[in-house]
């Protein structure tokens with residue numbers, strides 16, 4: 151198999167994790183990085199032994215040095231960056247949330263289709279072995295019918311530590327930053343179309359810093375998803391069934407989980423290949439290799455549904471962005 155040649159767009163915080171992970175993926179090679187600053191691009195390229203540095207994103211989009219790109223810019227720039235590369239025929243793996251609202255994500259999906267190229271949201275949690283294993287166990291019926299899920303991803307930060315989280319014009323807030331993990335997780339087990347959505351949040355300067363969401367589903371199940379940028383709480387998830395439950399510590403990157411039915415508890419270990427990004431890169435490479443425009447594991451419609459849900463939640467808690 152020919153290796154897919156990847157480029158990184160926006161070498162910031164999270165791009166480091168991708169650059170490390172891709173070295174463990176035999177189907178891929180990291181050949182380029184594009185930065186708005188030449189010095190920054192060069193420093194990143196040196197750190198990860200990357201052949202080509204592009205000053206400016208357009209220069210990489212126009213070049214034929216890469217087949218696919220990983221977009222690691224802050225949320226509001228996902229859509230314009232992804233569009234730029236899609237329009238030059240490059241496949242795109244774009245950080246979460248794929249866009250800031252459903253309207254943008256729908257447009258991006260159309261753009262990928264028109265250009266006949268692959269597009270996927272980099273929601274790595276969906277691809278790691280533990281989450282795949284939990285889905286198998288739930289499907290097996292061991293815990294009975296799923297009637298409840300609690301998923302929480304909260305942490306305490308500050309404007310001094312990470313300004314963009316607290317800036318409305320950067321699509322700041324906890325829901326889009328980490329609440330998105332809980333919503334994707336719930337959707338794997340209960341679907342993406344709750345019949346009722348309610349939410350409470352603490353909103354400061356137009357950004358939600360503590361958010362609790364309740365989702366009710368037609369099948370008779372309720373999920374609760376919490377996210378925060380100003381609160382410490384374990385990032386755990388529970389799936390409750392009619393016969394037992396599953397507990398996932400650090401659910402978004404879980405390496406192990408616990409299945410409890412009555413008095414009996416089983417610990418199941420399902421480690422990731424590395425830090426957790428390898429599996430999503432493998433899936434993207436496999437789709438590109440086979441000429442698929444989207445992944446069955448995370449189709450465009452699912453990313454759009456998650457944003458539609460977040461649009462709905464934001465309307466309820468009064469968080470509006472300039473791009474809405």
Ligand SMILES: NC(=O)c1ccc[n+]([C@@H]2O[C@H](COP(=O)([O-])OP(=O)(O)OC[C@H]3O[C@@H](n4cnc5c(N)ncnc54)[C@H](OP(=O)(O)O)[C@@H]3O)[C@@H](O)[C@H]2O)c1
Pocket residue numbers: 159160161162163164165184185186187190191222223224225227245246247272274314326327
């Ligand atoms: N999957 C995960 O586990 C995970 C974890 C953290 C974050 N994320 C996601 O990854 C994305 C990036 O987060 P991050 O914390 O890595 O971002 P960041 O470090 O703040 O920014 C990443 C890079 O984006 C580029 N950029 C382009 N336009 C920009 C602008 N107007 N302002 C600031 N930077 C701009 C900059 O690169 P150049 O100047 O070099 O071009 C910057 O270094 C977010 O959408 C976030 O949700 C995902």
